[in-house]
Amino acid sequence: MVGVIAASAGNHAQGVAYAARLLGIKATLVVPVTTPEIKVQAICELGAELVLYGENYDEAYEHARTLSDQTGQKFIHPYDDPDVIAGQGTVGLEISEQHPNPIEAVFVPVGGGGLISGVALALKQLRPGVKVFGVEASDSDAMSRSLELGERITLDNVGLFADGCAVRRVGELTYAIAKEWVDEIIVVSNDEICAAVREIFDNSRAIIEPSGALSYAGLKKWSADNQVDGSLVAILSGANVNFERLQFIAERAKVGSHSEAIFAIHIPEKPGTFRDLCKAIGKRNLTEFNYRMGDPLKAIVFAGIAVRGDLDRAEVQKALTNAGYEAIDLTEDEVAKLHLRHLVGGRSEYASNERVFRIEMPEKAGALQAFLDRLNGRWNISLFHYRNHGSDRGRALVGFEVPPETNIEFEDFLAISPDRIEEETESDAVKLFLGIP
Numbered sequence: 001m002v003g004v005i006a007a008s009a010g011n012h013a014q015g016v017a018y019a020a021r022l023l024g025i026k027a028t029l030v031v032p033v034t035t036p037e038i039k040v041q042a043i044c045e046l047g048a049e050l051v052l053y054g055e056n057y058d059e060a061y062e063h064a065r066t067l068s069d070q071t072g073q074k075f076i077h078p079y080d081d082p083d084v085i086a087g088q089g090t091v092g093l094e095i096s097e098q099h100p101n102p103i104e105a106v107f108v109p110v111g112g113g114g115l116i117s118g119v120a121l122a123l124k125q126l127r128p129g130v131k132v133f134g135v136e137a138s139d140s141d142a143m144s145r146s147l148e149l150g151e152r153i154t155l156d157n158v159g160l161f162a163d164g165c166a167v168r169r170v171g172e173l174t175y176a177i178a179k180e181w182v183d184e185i186i187v188v189s190n191d192e193i194c195a196a197v198r199e200i201f202d203n204s205r206a207i208i209e210p211s212g213a214l215s216y217a218g219l220k221k222w223s224a225d226n227q228v229d230g231s232l233v234a235i236l237s238g239a240n241v242n243f244e245r246l247q248f249i250a251e252r253a254k255v256g257s258h259s260e261a262i263f264a265i266h267i268p269e270k271p272g273t274f275r276d277l278c279k280a281i282g283k284r285n286l287t288e289f290n291y292r293m294g295d296p297l298k299a300i301v302f303a304g305i306a307v308r309g310d311l312d313r314a315e316v317q318k319a320l321t322n323a324g325y326e327a328i329d330l331t332e333d334e335v336a337k338l339h340l341r342h343l344v345g346g347r348s349e350y351a352s353n354e355r356v357f358r359i360e361m362p363e364k365a366g367a368l369q370a371f372l373d374r375l376n377g378r379w380n381i382s383l384f385h386y387r388n389h390g391s392d393r394g395r396a397l398v399g400f401e402v403p404p405e406t407n408i409e410f411e412d413f414l415a416i417s418p419d420r421i422e423e424e425t426e427s428d429a430v431k432l433f434l435g436i437p
Contacts, residue, residue, distance in 0.1 A: 003027055005073040007064035009035065009057045009111070009164045011211075011238050012078035017048035028073060030064035032056050034160060034362060036209075039240045055362055056158065058168050079114030080171025088115045092122030095233055103130050104230030105222070109214040109237050110134035110143050110185065111165030113174025119235070120181040134178065134185040135218030137162040137193065137210075143170045143178060144185040157420065161190045164211030164238055186218040191337075193217045194249045195256030200236065207246070212238035217256075252337065254306075260287050261313040262336060264432045265301045266326040273299070280323035281305060284316065290341060300432050302330075302341055328428060334358075336429040339385045339397040351382040356399045356430050360420040371419060379410060383434065397424070399434075 003026030006016045013029040020027030027048040031040070032055060043050050053063040068075040077084060095106060106123060108116040113134075120132040136144050139159025146152045154169040170178075178185075188196075193210045196217035200208050208216075215234040223232060241249075254260035267273045278286075281303075288304030307313045313331065320327035330336040335358055361371055375381075383399025402410050414421055424430050 002072045003074070004076050005030070005064055005068050005071070006076040006078060007031070007057065007061040008078050009060075009166060009211075011039070011164050011240070012076075012084075013043050013048070014039065014046065016076050017043050017046035021047050026073075028064075028067065028071075030060045030067065032060045034163070036163065036240055036242045036245075038242055042240070056160065056168075057166060077171075079112030079117075079167075080173050081114075082173065084114050085118045085121070085173070085177070088118030089122040090118070091115065091235060092119040093126070095119075095235075096123060096126045099231060099233065102230040103127065103233055104228060105131040105133055105183075105219075106233045106235070107133045107135055107186075107215040107219045107222070108235050109162075109165055109211055110136045110170075111140070111211070112167045113143055113170045113178055115235070115237065116143075116182060117171075117174045117177040121177060124181050131183045132181065133218060133222060134182055135214045136185055136187050137165060137214060138187050138189050140166045141185075141187050142167055143175070144187050146170055146175055147179060147182075147185060159190070162193060162210040162214055164209065164240070165214060186222055188214065188217040188221055189256065191252045191256030192221065193256065194252040195254075195258075196220060197241075197249050198253035199257065206236075207239060207241060208236050209238045209241040210245075210249075212236045254287065254304075258309045258313070259306060260331075261305050261307045261316055262288075262330045262333075262341070263303050263305065263317070263320070264328040264330055264336075264429065265303055265320060267299050267301060268297070276323075277301070277325065280320055280325060281316070282319065288341065302336075302433065304341075328432070330429055333427070333429050335397065335424050335427060336433075338395055340429055340433045342385060351399065351401060353402050353404065354382050354399050355402050355423065355425045356383065356397065356434065357414075358422045358424050359396045359398055361394050361396070371417075374413070374417065378413070379406070 004016060004020060005028040006013060007030045009031065013031055017027050017029060028051060029043050029048050030051045030053055033052045034055060040050065054060045065075060106119065108119050110116050116132065116134045123130050123132055134143060137159060140162060142153065142155050152170060152172065152175050158166040158168055160166045193213050196213040197208055197210065200206055200213060200216055213236065215236065219232050219234045265277065267277055285306040286303065287306055290302040305316055307316060317327050317329055380401040381398060382401050384396060386394060386396040
């Protein structure tokens with residue numbers, strides 16, 4: 001037998017490699033070049049042939065199908081296959097067998113839809129009253145959008161923080177099953193996923209990868225808005241997380257658990273104002289406090305404040321306003337959370353015609369060099385901030401000096417760039433902390 005071949009974001013590949021080793025057959029696994037190293041190592045340790053190809057699952061999938069046609073290896077689809085779905089359904093059987101008491105709802109991570117299809121089919125036969133909820137990341141919500149529109153759609157792009165569930169288009173079979181048997185799809189943010197990873201660790205000392213923690217993030221979100229009358233079950237489907245990514249998860253978990261609020265606060269530039277500000281904040285703990293003098297009359301402070309949920313966050317802003325401060329809530333501002341907290345005071349008197357952009361590029365060797373090569377020295381870089389947080393995509397905040405006479409050429413450069421680029425020049429956060437007029 002020539003063996004089997006599969007494409008995967010990592011978890012399916014490990015399953016196929018393990019089964020192939022037990023059966024003594026050849027297995028070729030195609031995974032994106034951005035796959036976390038811990039998954040790559042696990043696949044290799046199981047004795048499979050590994051092929052790294054493409055920036056995402058969809059590109060790896062197309063390459064695997066091409067190799068299957070060329071080599072004759074049997075293609076094992078990661079989710080849109082009846083046998084794979086049946087195998088995933090054994091998770092539903094185990095839940096029913098191992099938890100004999102009433103179950104109100106089961107929460108399942110959703111990528112292509114294989115796991116939730118199998119679990120929903122199994123549980124709905126055994127316990128018709130059990131609700132089955134799928135959970136997707138907000139930047140990879142193909143199933144949610146497809147069910148809402150009544151047809152399968154293809155996302156233009158997907159976020160890869162929860163890489164194991166980063167699929168642009170769900171399966172034909174899985175979509176049909178989900179449409180009939182799944183009660184609802186819950187969509188959560190990356191911050192909520194980070195909070196789930198942390199809470200699982202605090203409670204069990206287990207480290208779950210973002211894709212695996214999706215279900216618990218959905219459980220927390222649903223239970224906060226609904227009365228719970230029975231047991232809730234979350235399927236934690238993976239623990240393949242690079243150590244480096246934990247820094248980013250820890251940093252964002254407080255915001256995701258609604259236990260930290262981030263504010264930009266205007267205060268007079270004179271002695272004693274910091275003390276007055278602390279009095280206005282009260283006995284709440286400061287989690288972060290960034291400031292640098294940039295104006296002789298007015299200062300802007302970047303402050304992280306420990307809160308007890310969104311209502312308390314609103315109370316903090318009310319208290320600051322009542323004390324006479326202009327306080328801008330930046331808790332939901334992605335640029336503020338990812339970049340500006342590290343750039344407070346980064347104003348420049350010398351940058352002219354400056355425009356600021358949020359750029360996402362592949363997290364791999366040579367990606368930055370490729371970007372700079374495309375730039376080709378045509379515009380001066382006035383600001384650059386980048387942090388590696390163990391994901392598959394690097395995120396940078398970049399400032400360019402763009403003389404008015406080159407605006408058209410610059411827009412053409414942006415239009416043909418393969419990277420994800422979004423302008424932030426006019427955002428309130430950038431204006432406050434980087435001094436863009």
